[in-house]
């Protein structure tokens with residue numbers, strides 16, 4: 601891997617739309633419309649998009665409208681639109697931004713179905729069971745996209761390296777602003793191949809401990825284009841619109857409105873439970889020969905071999921409840937230098 605800061609070609613910041621109680625999938629009568637809320641997917645929006653849209657679908661179909669509107673053209677809006685089209689509905693998307701400008705485009709692009717999705721206290725058994733249905737249904741759809749032109753979805757080997765044995769808890773680094781998130785992936789463990797612990801000499805990294813697993817990678821540039829093309833080919837329409845007040849939905853032609861505004865729902869629909877969790881990604885010039893992902897445990901550092909570049913994701917110290925979307929170039933440059941330090 602050519603981990604050199606001057607090979608960084610693009611930076612992006614996005615705020616994960618995190619709700620401690622998890623995504624809102626709920627119907628409401630509002631301003632004379634049937635509104636179906638579908639937002640708040642934290643750090644799991646891409647991973648769960650298909651399964652989550654299938655949970656919203658019965659609420660949409662219950663309105664009996666054949667022509668519906670969706671507000672939002674990010675991961676959740678576009679996927680909900682495709683699921684609704686497959687169910688025979690005509691869909692018009694209204695949105696302020698469309699890909700690649702949407703926040704979803706800034707994501708890492710890996711299967712991370714329980715990342716910053718619920719706090720531990722909210723992951724009750726019924727919630728966990730609902731999550732499992734979403735995760736399994738999504739995973740199945742992702743597998744159906746392997747091998748398509750442009751490789752929208754791929755499997756890669758991934759290494760997680762650690763300074764200390766994996767069995768040992770990480771050293772306490774002081775107060776953490778982030779809450780305890782629910783860890784649910786154990787419920788769907790058999791979906792991915794087993795994690796393998798490697799001995800020194802069995803991996804090339806300058807770290808004393810390493811494990812290998814298989815990671816599902818979403819090449820978001822190709823994948824978003826595929827979603828858009830499929831949506832438009834099946835008669836979908838997109839209209840640019842910036843809603844300032846929720847009551848503006850009263851003026852829309854459609855009677856059923858699906859609210860997929862992500863973090864935008866905080867301002868537009870007054871949902872004060874949404875917490876922005878800032879995240880920054882950056883891309884190094886593509887290197888197709890690098891075909892593995894790399895995670896450094898305890899250092900909040902990841903590299904994912906996407907087709908549009910080696911994606912470097914580093915978490916900053918105060919990202920929780922931080923809606924600042926200014927790029928911090930030094931953060932990504934430092935992350936690249938730290939990656940370089942791991943390469944033998």
Ligand SMILES: Cc1cc2nc3c(=O)[nH]c(=O)nc-3n(C[C@H](O)[C@H](O)[C@H](O)COP(=O)(O)OP(=O)(O)OC[C@H]3O[C@@H](n4cnc5c(N)ncnc54)[C@H](O)[C@@H]3O)c2cc1C
Nearest residue numbers: 645646647673674676696697704708709710843862864879
């Ligand atoms: C750094 C980072 C890495 C991540 N990595 C992953 C990952 O690897 N895997 C994963 O599964 N998830 C990941 N996520 C999480 C994922 O990106 C989000 O859950 C997902 O993008 C949310 O999608 P969304 O469609 O709800 O929101 P958005 O992408 O924000 O889309 C919202 C849409 O609504 C529109 N909108 C909003 N307000 C208005 C308004 N007032 N009027 C008109 N239109 C409006 C916007 O224009 C946009 O079209 C990551 C997030 C971050 C920050």
